[in-house]
Amino acid sequence: MLSRISQFGARLLRENRAASYLPNSRSSYYRGQFSQHFAPAKNTLFSTTSNHDEDPQDKDKISVTFVNKDGTEQTISIPVGMSILEAAHENDIELEGACEGSLACSTCHVIVMDVKDYNKLEDPTDEENDMLDLAFGLTETSRLGCQVIAKPELDGMRVALPAATRNFAVDGFVPKPH
Amino acid sequence: MGRERLLHHATRRLLLLLPRSRGFSSSAGAAASSREPLHVCVVGSGPAGFYTADKMLKGHEEAQVDIIDRLPTPFGLVRSGVAPDHPETKIVVNQFSRVAANGRCSFYGNVTVGSDVSVSELQKIYDVVVLAYGAESDRSLGIPGEDLRGIHSAREFVWWYNGHPDMCNLAPDLQSTDSAVVLGQGNVALDVARILLRCTSELAATDIADYAFDALRGNTIRKVYLVGRRGPVQAACTAKELREILGLKNVRVCIKEADLVTSTADEEEIRNSRIQRRVYELLSKAATAHKGNISNDQKELHFVFFRRPIRFLPAEDGSTVDVVQLEKTCLKDGVAGKQVAVGTGEFEDLKCGLVLKSIGYKSLPVEGLPFDNYRGVVPNLKGRVLSSESENGTVESGLYVVGWLKRGPTGIVATNLHCAEETVAGILEDDKKGLFMGPGSKKQGRRGLLEILEQKNIRFVPLDGWEKIDSKEKTAGQLKNKPREKITTWDDLLMAAN
Numbered sequence: 001m002l003s004r005i006s007q008f009g010a011r012l013l014r015e016n017r018a019a020s021y022l023p024n025s026r027s028s029y030y031r032g033q034f035s036q037h038f039a040p041a042k043n044t045l046f047s048t049t050s051n052h053d054e055d056p057q058d059k060d061k062i063s064v065t066f067v068n069k070d071g072t073e074q075t076i077s078i079p080v081g082m083s084i085l086e087a088a089h090e091n092d093i094e095l096e097g098a099c100e101g102s103l104a105c106s107t108c109h110v111i112v113m114d115v116k117d118y119n120k121l122e123d124p125t126d127e128e129n130d131m132l133d134l135a136f137g138l139t140e141t142s143r144l145g146c147q148v149i150a151k152p153e154l155d156g157m158r159v160a161l162p163a164a165t166r167n168f169a170v171d172g173f174v175p176k177p178h
Numbered sequence: 179m180g181r182e183r184l185l186h187h188a189t190r191r192l193l194l195l196l197p198r199s200r201g202f203s204s205s206a207g208a209a210a211s212s213r214e215p216l217h218v219c220v221v222g223s224g225p226a227g228f229y230t231a232d233k234m235l236k237g238h239e240e241a242q243v244d245i246i247d248r249l250p251t252p253f254g255l256v257r258s259g260v261a262p263d264h265p266e267t268k269i270v271v272n273q274f275s276r277v278a279a280n281g282r283c284s285f286y287g288n289v290t291v292g293s294d295v296s297v298s299e300l301q302k303i304y305d306v307v308v309l310a311y312g313a314e315s316d317r318s319l320g321i322p323g324e325d326l327r328g329i330h331s332a333r334e335f336v337w338w339y340n341g342h343p344d345m346c347n348l349a350p351d352l353q354s355t356d357s358a359v360v361l362g363q364g365n366v367a368l369d370v371a372r373i374l375l376r377c378t379s380e381l382a383a384t385d386i387a388d389y390a391f392d393a394l395r396g397n398t399i400r401k402v403y404l405v406g407r408r409g410p411v412q413a414a415c416t417a418k419e420l421r422e423i424l425g426l427k428n429v430r431v432c433i434k435e436a437d438l439v440t441s442t443a444d445e446e447e448i449r450n451s452r453i454q455r456r457v458y459e460l461l462s463k464a465a466t467a468h469k470g471n472i473s474n475d476q477k478e479l480h481f482v483f484f485r486r487p488i489r490f491l492p493a494e495d496g497s498t499v500d501v502v503q504l505e506k507t508c509l510k511d512g513v514a515g516k517q518v519a520v521g522t523g524e525f526e527d528l529k530c531g532l533v534l535k536s537i538g539y540k541s542l543p544v545e546g547l548p549f550d551n552y553r554g555v556v557p558n559l560k561g562r563v564l565s566s567e568s569e570n571g572t573v574e575s576g577l578y579v580v581g582w583l584k585r586g587p588t589g590i591v592a593t594n595l596h597c598a599e600e601t602v603a604g605i606l607e608d609d610k611k612g613l614f615m616g617p618g619s620k621k622q623g624r625r626g627l628l629e630i631l632e633q634k635n636i637r638f639v640p641l642d643g644w645e646k647i648d649s650k651e652k653t654a655g656q657l658k659n660k661p662r663e664k665i666t667t668w669d670d671l672l673m674a675a676n
Contacts, residue, residue, distance in 0.1 A: 106592055
């Protein structure tokens with residue numbers, strides 16, 4: 001009985017979190033939410049179907065792989081609408097975020113490893129480009145993690161954390177430092 | 179980040195609860211508990227100091243980090259350098275506060291290394307001493323008249339409007355002139371120009387020091403000149419700040435089209451640098467956009483290129499600046515990235531009553547620390563302090579440097595992140611090599627520091643002392659719709675900390 005309740009509770013929490021990460025206007029979405037572990041429930045979705053453990057993978061979540069500076073990899077599941085910076089922090093990936101997503105720093109800089117994924121992203125705004133100007137180890141497929149919002153087309157995307165001596169070719173593409 | 183630490187604490191408590199049986203070797207717990215603590219002292223609590231503490235705590239399970247600052251308040255230039263109208267740049271203090279609150283980290287404010295405690299005393303009580311105290315002085319022009327009243331370094335002016343207790347009495351005269359000249363075209367130059375030109379109503383809800391807000395409200399300055407030795411392609415500012423100042427309300431921007439002409443070397447510099455290219459484009463657009471828009475109640479921002487200051491001339495009173503004499507320059511040596519400005523022998527006078535020199539900060543030497551007077555840094559190799567800058571310099575054991583004191587006074591907050599990673603990598607490497615072990619090397623760390631401070635009767639400010647200051651400032655700020663009302667004198671700060 002207790003385990004049923006706790007399972008239900010866990011599912012409630014998961015669904016609340018997934019629901020509240022609906023796509024919002026980019027800049028206001030992230031601000032102020034960073035320090036909370038759970039965002040306030042906005043549209044609470046309750047499922048009345050059977051209590052199974054897996055969430056539907058395709059529509060709400062995508063899979064993204066982070067390649068750390070030392071080459072090790074971590075694959076995580078990100079709800080559609082969440083920025084990869086916030087997802088990284090929720091999964092203890094060492095991506096810095098000094099300004100907590102307010103486009104005032106470049107510490108969440110990531111390198112999108114496949115140019116096809118890079119092209120699926122909306123163009124960076126002037127404000128993002130201003131911050132990318134200052135990013136350490138900038139490449140042609142660099143973006144700020146706080147501005148990359150998970151969407152279904154990005155499922156399987158691989159991003160690398162920049163390092164001073166990064167030197168790799170993925171899918172034949174070699175990023176050139178600026 | 180908080181989550182990591184939570185897990186760490188939880189795991190430790192769990193390990194303590196598990197019965198320790200002599201016959202069995204326990205798991206990872208044994209390795210952690212048999213290691214000696216690594217006592218680390220970080221001198222300076224700005225971004226360099228805090229990123230170092232952060233990486234040190236993450237990189238070494240037994241590191242105990244003490245952060246010392248000569249001010250009662252932490253965070254260095256994030257508090258006293260970042261402009262009041264750039265609050266998003268200050269958000270990083272949230273991360274730094276979490277580091278300071280870590281169980282293995284302690285903050286000691288109002289402790290001056292070099293007078294309250296010496297570097298060698300620190301070396302006796304800590305395994306690792308990291309100097310992160312930045313650059314609290316200025317480069318000087320070395321030209322006649324530099325001591326006239328009305329001439330300040332940008333650092334002094336910035337500390338003044340940010341309520342730094344060393345500059346709260348600067349009292350710059352903003353009411354006896356309509357023209358201010360800023361020498362330099364980097365981001366700090368743009369900051370001071372912008373604060374002078376901004377409608378003060380836009381500053382009302384910021385954390386600007388109250389006396390500065392009052393002085394700016396009554397200021398008579400209508401024209402600000404940003405003067406650079408070289409051209410727009412070499413301007414040291416960056417796109418975000420430039421975009422912001424070019425878009426200021428009620429300010430007409432004046433840029434001479436003739437200054438925008440580029441040489442082959444300029445073109446190459448533009449091609450090689452994304453930052454330079456975008457800055458040049460912004461300046462070009464601004465030159466054409468503002469042509470012919472003359473309105474009397476507008477303030478003016480002039481970008482003056484290819485001019486270097488030769489001397490300052492006083493007004494009739496003989497003691498206040500009235501004119502800066504400039505010499506026209508041109509770029510020599512046509513090598514991209516190395517173009518140098520040389521005088522052409524043509525001079526012109528620029529009338530002004532306020533001069534702010536924004537030509538670079540400079541670090542101060544401290545006794546017991548090798549210092550490279552020419553570069554203004556502590557000689558080092560990737561953060562390991564060297565005994566001298568010459569080829570014969572040897573590595574000083576246990577002594578490291580990070581931030582502006584290591585690299586020179588350039589870069590943004592985030593630059594210190596990578597700088598700290600490099601220095602901490604060196605420390606961890608040295609630790610693995612056993613450099614901090616050896617006979618008689620067991621250090622006292624925090625206990626030793628507290629003993630010294632007690633012996634010398636130093637009234638240090640611990641983290642909760644800063645938290646009291648922080649809370650009082652925020653409460654006072656709420657009454658005026660400001661994020662905080664800064665406490666700006668030494669006495670008031672120390673009182674608030676108790």
